[in-house]
Amino acid sequence: MKVTKLILAGALALAAFAGAPAQAKEWKTVTIALEGAYAPWNLTNPDGTLGGFEPELAKYLCEHAKVECKLITQDWDGMISALNAGKFDIIMDALSITPERKEVIAFTVPYAATPAAFATLKDSPLANLAGTGTTIKLTADVAEQKKAVEALRTALTGKTIGIQAATVYAKFIYDNFGDVATVREYKTSADRDLDVVAGRIDVAFDDGVYLISAFANPDTADLAFTGPEIAGSIWGEGEGLGLRKEDTELKAKFDEAIKSALADGTVKTLSLKWFKVDVAP
Template sequence: MKKTVAISAFLALAAFAAAPEVQAKDWKTVTIGLEGDYEPWNLTKPDGTLGGFEIELANDLCARMKVECKYIAQDWDGMIAGLNAGKFDVIMDAMSITPEREQQIAFSRPYAQTPAGFAGLKSSDLAKMDGTGTMVSLTGDAAHDKATVEILRKALKGKTIGIQTATVYTDFVKNNFGDIATITEYKTAPEHDLDVTANRIDVAFDDDTYFTSAFAKPGNDQMVLVGPQIGGSIWGKGIGPGFRKDDADLRDKFDKAIADAIADGTVKKLSLKWFKLDVTPAATP
C-alpha cells in the first residue's frame, strides 16, 4: 500500500513537472466594449467614429500601458455576456461596480463616482418636487434610506417612471417604486428622454452626468432634474472597467494606469471637459 501511494505520488509530481507552464497573455492589443450611445460617457460621432469621456480616458490608459486600443459597440443588456464570451477584453461603459456584478466579472479600481436622479419636464408638477437642487446619500440599507425614499415615494405615487434596463439603477427604481408607480424599461437611455419630452412618461431615472449632456440636445431643452441628486454607496464602489476573472494581469495593468491618471489629474481634466464637474473617485478602494 505504501509503495502504491509512493508510486502514485511520484507519477503525480512527474506529470506536474512535465506540464507546460501557463504563460500570461502578451497584451499588445486590447478590445474595449461600450455602447457608443451613452453621451457624454461614450458616443458615436456623425462620421461613425467613437468619442466621449471613456474613449479619451481609454486612449490615455492604453498609451500608459503601451497597448493598442480597439473599440466595439455592444448593446448594454449583453455587455457582461459579450465580455465573458470573448467578444472584447474590457467593458468601459459607465458600469458601476456592485457585489452582484463582481460575482460575474472582475473590476479594477474605479475611475469615476457620480450621483443619479430623476428628470422630468419643467412644466410638470414634479419640477418643484421636495429636495430638488439638493444632494442626498443612500447606502442601500432600508433603515438608513427610509426617510429619503418615503419622500420620493409620496411624490411619485401614481406616476410613470422610465429606466434603462439592466443598469445599477433598474433594481433601485423597481424595488422602491414598483408598487406605487408604473415602471417602463428602455433599451437605451435616449429612448426614455423621448418619452419624457412627449409626455408619455412623467420622469426618467439615470446618471446625472448623462442628463447634463442630454438636456443640451435638440428637443430636450424642457427637461430638468427633479428631486434630489442621489449619491452614496448604494451605487457601489464607483464606475470602473470590467474584465474576465481569468484576465487578472490585464486588470492589474488598468489598475495601475487608472491610479496614475488620477494622481496626475488626467481624470479630473477629462471629467471637467465632458461633464463640467469633477467625477474623480473620492478614494481608492
Template sequence: MSRKIAWWGSAVFGLAVLAGAPLAQAKDWTSVNIATEGSYEPWNLTLPGGKISGFEPELMDVLCERMKLKCNIAVQNWDGMIASLNAGKFDVLMDAIVITDERKQVMAFSVPYAQTPASFVALKADLLPGKTGAAGALTLDADADRTKAAVANLHKALDGKTIGIASGTVYTPFIDAQFKDVATVREYGSSAEAILDLQAGRVDAVFDDVTFLDSIMAKPENNNLAYTGPQIKGPIFGDGEALGFRQKDADLKARFDAELKKAMADGTVKKLSEKWFKVDLTPAS
C-alpha cells in the same frame, strides 16, 4: 449607464464559458481589444465620421499610450458585451459599467475612475419636493430602513405617477423597491426611449444618471425638461464606474489599475471629467 441595460443573461453565458475554459498562462500583452457601446454620450459616442470619442475613449487613449499598448476600440451592443468578453472576443469592457456584487461574480473590475449620482427629470421642476440637484443630494446605502425614511417625501409625491427607467439598470431595483407600491414603473430598452415617452406625456418622470441627463437636456429639443427633487447617490448604486476584465486576466487588470491610479493622482481623470461632464466625477480617495 452607469450601465444600465439588462446584462444577466449575458453574464450567465459568461459563467458557462469560464467554467469550461482551461487555466491560461500569463499573457505578454502588446495589444488589447476593447468594447464600448459608442452611444452613451458623453461617456462614449460615435462621431459622424465613425470615430469613437467621449470621456472613456479619451481616457483609454492616455492609458494605452502610457502602457505602450496597442488598443483597438470597437462598438458592441451592451446586451452581448459580457458574453463577448468571456468568450475572448474582447479583453476589456469600457461602457460606464458600475461595479456591483452581482457583476463581480462574472467579471473583474479595475479601480473605479468615476462615481456619478442619479436624478429624476420631468416636464415640471416642482413635481418633487425639496432642493433640486446637488444642493439637496441624498447619500444612500444598502440599509432599507434608512433609505425608506430618506425618500419618504419623494414616495408621497410620486403616488399615482408613472416613472420611466431603462430596463436592467443599477437604478431599477431602487425604483422598484421604493416607488412601485405607489407609482407605475415603466421600463424601456434604452434611456433615450424613456426620455421620448416623457416628452410625449406617457410618463411623469424619468430616473437616470445625471451625466446622461445633462447631455440629453443640453439638446435644443429637450430644453423644456427640468431636474426635479434631489440628486441621489452613494453605495446603494454600487462602487463607481470601472473597466471590465475576464477574471483570469489579473495581470492585465493590474496594469490598468496602476495607470488609472496615476491618472487620477496627476489630474488627468479630473481634466477629462470636467471636459466631458462639466464637473469632476473622480471618486473620493
C-alpha cells in the same frame, strides 16, 4: 497492453501539463466595448468614430498600459455576458462596481463616481419635487433608502418612471418605487428621454452627468432635474472597467494606468471638459 500503456502515458502527460505553471498572456492588443450612445460618457460622432469622456480616457489608459486598443460599440443589454463569452476584453460604459457584478466579472479600481437623479419636463406638475437642488447619500440598505425617499414615493405614486434596463438605477427604482409606480424599461436612455418629452412617461431616472448632457440636446432640452441628487455607496465603489476574472494581468495593467490618470489630473481634466464637474472618485 499497448492500449494500457498509451492510456497511462496520456494520463501522465495530462498530469504534467496540469501541474505546469500557467503562462501569463502577453497583452499586445485589447478590444474595449462601449455603448456609443451614453453621452457624455461615450457617444458616436457623425463620422462613425467614438467620442466622449471614456474614449478619450481610454486613449490615455491604453498608451500608459502599452497596449494597442480597438474601441467597438456593443448594446448595453447583454454586455457582461458578451465579455465573458470572449467577444471583447474590456467593458468601458459607466459601469458601476457592485457586489452583484463582482460575482461574475472583475473590475479595475474606479475612475469615476457620480450621483443619480430624476428628470422631468420643466413645466410638469412633478417639477421641483421635495429636495430639488440638494444631495442625499444612501447605502445599499433598502429600508434606509425607502425612509429617505418617502416624500418622493408619495409624489410618484401612480406615476410612470422610465429607466434603462439592467442598470444599478433600475434596481433602485424597483426596490423603492416598484410597489407604488409603474416602471418602464428602455434599451437606451435616449429613447426613454424622448418618451418623457412626449408625455408617454412622467419621469426618468439616470446618472446625473448623463442627464446634464441630455438637457443640452435640442430634442430633450425641455427636461430638468427634479428631486434630490442621490449619491453614496448605494451605487457601489464608482465606475470602473469590467474584465473577465481570469485576465488578472490585464487588470493589473489598467489598475496602474487608472491610478496614474487620477494622480496626474487627467481624469479631472477630461471630466471637467465633458461633464463640467470633477467626477474623480
